[in-house]
Amino acid sequence: MEIDPLIFRLSIFILSIFVGYYVVWSVTPSLHTPLMSVTNAISSVIIVGAIIAGLSGNSDNVFNTSSIFGFLAIALAAINIFGGFLVTQRMLAMYKKKKKDK
Amino acid sequence: MISANLSAIFYLVSGVLFILALRGLSSPETSRQGNLFGILGMIIAIIVTFLSTGNFSTGFIFVLIFILVGGSVGAFIAYRIPMTAMPELVAGFHSLVGLAAVFVAISAFLNPEAFNLGVPGNIKLGSLIEMSIGAAVGAITFSGSVIAFLKLQGIMSGSPITFKGQHPLNAIILISIVVLIYLLCSTQSSNLFWILLVVSFLIGFLLIIPIGGADMPVVISMLNSYSGWAAAGIGFTLENTALIITGALVGSSGAILSYIMCKGMNRSFFNVILGGFGATEDITTSSAKEQRPVKSGNADDAAFLMKNASSVIIVPGYGMAVAQAQHALREMVDTLKKNDIKVSYAIHPVAGRMPGHMNVLLAEANVPYDEVFELEEINNDFANADVAFVIGANDVTNPVAKTDPQSPIYGMPVLDVEKCKSVLFVKRSLSPGYAGIDNDLFYKENTLMLFADAKKMTEDITKNL
Numbered sequence: 036m037e038i039d040p041l042i043f044r045l046s047i048f049i050l051s052i053f054v055g056y057y058v059v060w061s062v063t064p065s066l067h068t069p070l071m072s073v074t075n076a077i078s079s080v081i082i083v084g085a086i087i088a089g090l091s092g093n094s095d096n097v098f099n100t101s102s103i104f105g106f107l108a109i110a111l112a113a114i115n116i117f118g119g120f121l122v123t124q125r126m127l128a129m130y131k132k133k134k135k136d137k
Numbered sequence: 138m139i140s141a142n143l144s145a146i147f148y149l150v151s152g153v154l155f156i157l158a159l160r161g162l163s164s165p166e167t168s169r170q171g172n173l174f175g176i177l178g179m180i181i182a183i184i185v186t187f188l189s190t191g192n193f194s195t196g197f198i199f200v201l202i203f204i205l206v207g208g209s210v211g212a213f214i215a216y217r218i219p220m221t222a223m224p225e226l227v228a229g230f231h232s233l234v235g236l237a238a239v240f241v242a243i244s245a246f247l248n249p250e251a252f253n254l255g256v257p258g259n260i261k262l263g264s265l266i267e268m269s270i271g272a273a274v275g276a277i278t279f280s281g282s283v284i285a286f287l288k289l290q291g292i293m294s295g296s297p298i299t300f301k302g303q304h305p306l307n308a309i310i311l312i313s314i315v316v317l318i319y320l321l322c323s324t325q326s327s328n329l330f331w332i333l334l335v336v337s338f339l340i341g342f343l344l345i346i347p348i349g350g351a352d353m354p355v356v357i358s359m360l361n362s363y364s365g366w367a368a369a370g371i372g373f374t375l376e377n378t379a380l381i382i383t384g385a386l387v388g389s390s391g392a393i394l395s396y397i398m399c400k401g402m403n404r405s406f407f408n409v410i411l412g413g414f415g416a417t418e419d420i421t422t423s424s425a426k427e428q429r430p431v432k433s434g435n436a437d438d439a440a441f442l443m444k445n446a447s448s449v450i451i452v453p454g455y456g457m458a459v460a461q462a463q464h465a466l467r468e469m470v471d472t473l474k475k476n477d478i479k480v481s482y483a484i485h486p487v488a489g490r491m492p493g494h495m496n497v498l499l500a501e502a503n504v505p506y507d508e509v510f511e512l513e514e515i516n517n518d519f520a521n522a523d524v525a526f527v528i529g530a531n532d533v534t535n536p537v538a539k540t541d542p543q544s545p546i547y548g549m550p551v552l553d554v555e556k557c558k559s560v561l562f563v564k565r566s567l568s569p570g571y572a573g574i575d576n577d578l579f580y581k582e583n584t585l586m587l588f589a590d591a592k593k594m595t596e597d598i599t600k601n602l
Contacts, residue, residue: 064496091244103242
């Protein structure tokens with residue numbers, strides 16, 4: 036008997052929850068805001084689904100109802116990806132140590 | 138066109154890079170590199186998707202256009218947003234993830250062939266379940282985040298909106314969502330799919346309106362978690378490892394943050410979700426309002442106290458963010474340091490409107506992060522400090538939480554500010570804080586109230602130092 040591929044995906048999912056659990060507990064509390072903005076950015080990897088949806092039209096007709104929703108999702112996810120990573124970068128650049136010469 | 142196996146491996150790589158991105162945040166030094174890992178992971182995921190569809194026709198051009206349009210909007214916002222508005226920004230971004238998940242689910246429902254999920258009216262059962270869960274959670278994330286955003290922006294009142302029968306109504310709606318998903322999967326009816334979406338939008342809205350402003354840290358973290366679960370649901374539908382890993386990471390990250398925030402308030406998660414303080418506490422506060430003597434002072438007195446101190450602890454709160462006082466505060470601290478006074482910052486877990494809010498504002502004002510301490514790290518130091526400077530915080534310093542079992546905030550971990558030799562409390566008026574209870578600290582012998590706008594007062598003190 037073969038194992039349904041769903042079980043493998045479920046395994047990845049469950050193990051990732053555990054990885055997430057331990058990784059996030061080790062995040063220093065002072066970086067919790069950047070943590071939120073970066074998780075925002077990475078959860079926008081949903082753009083891969085949006086791209087498949089957007090490309091689902093045929094070559095004569097790029098836009099059908101399904102692909103239009105895909106394109107809208109692409110735009111939304113792109114706002115998040117660029118916005119999320121850049122604002123995280125901006126925040127992280129501000130965290131500085133005490134200057135030695137003081 | 139690359140093979141499905143190869144692209145699956147690349148998606149795995151990008152999932153691992155996302156884990157490293159979060160791992161980097163364990164310390165500020167490694168965090169910037171972590172963010173780069175995240176960006177790299179995203180680029181890999183997007184390129185692999187293009188290669189695996191192998192479609193570089195007109196549609197591809199449009200995809201690029203939409204990425205560019207969305208990307209420029211996002212970049213514009215990221216550079217322009219003031220740090221004080223970070224909670225609103227994050228809430229807004231959550232709503233976008235939620236809506237994107239809904240759109241992808243709609244698209245997959247209308248055109249399952251494109252995703253290899255079967256044909257319309259006969260979508261694979263497993264995929265349909267995953268799709269509808271992803272869509273429902275996405276819709277809840279969207280409408281919930283929109284409400285959170287409106288409350289944080291002040292467009293909508295931050296006070297809890299409650300009405301009779303709220304909890305039974307929510308329970309009925311939640312049950313109906315489960316029933317709808319079941320019916321949808323057995324009938325494949327597209328009408329049910331649309332009804333499911335509408336009902337999910339509605340419940341997201343209803344779940345967040347009874348939650349008050351100062352509970353926003355919990356709400357934002359919770360919505361963060363939801364956006365992750367929505368992404369994971371879609372990831373199962375699309376059989377995409379990167380999406381499943383990311384969804385699980387984000388989901389557990391948001392859940393942990395909610396837990397930390399709840400613990401910071403000594404409240405259970407359900408207590409927060411089922412509606413804010415307020416409703417039950419109104420009666421006690423209005424009746425117990427007696428006139429007690431307070432000592433109030435001006436900037437001159439405050440400057441005198443601080444000049445003669447050898448160590449000062451600053452306790453910032455949401456009021457500092459509202460008054461944009463972080464830069465003025467840092468200037469004051471610079472002056473203090475020139476006089477050889479030791480200064481540190483004490484941050485309560487729920488200070489501000491989102492996890493880590495105060496830390497970002499202080500970092501923005503160039504405060505070195507090694508002068509900023511969490512509650513557990515610094516709480517013992519108050520007893521040895523000369524002056525505590527409370528700026529914009531209130532409930533998190535209230536000693537009542539330790540002494541009065543009747544108090545609604547009893548048991549909440551608070552900063553032991555009252556143990557300081559003297560306390561300077563910057564506040565606009567004597568009005569109670571969010572929890573609606575009087576702060577005993579106002580009336581202590583060693584407390585000097587400074588009634589003024591936080592920013593103006595800090596600037597005045599600096600002049601007088």
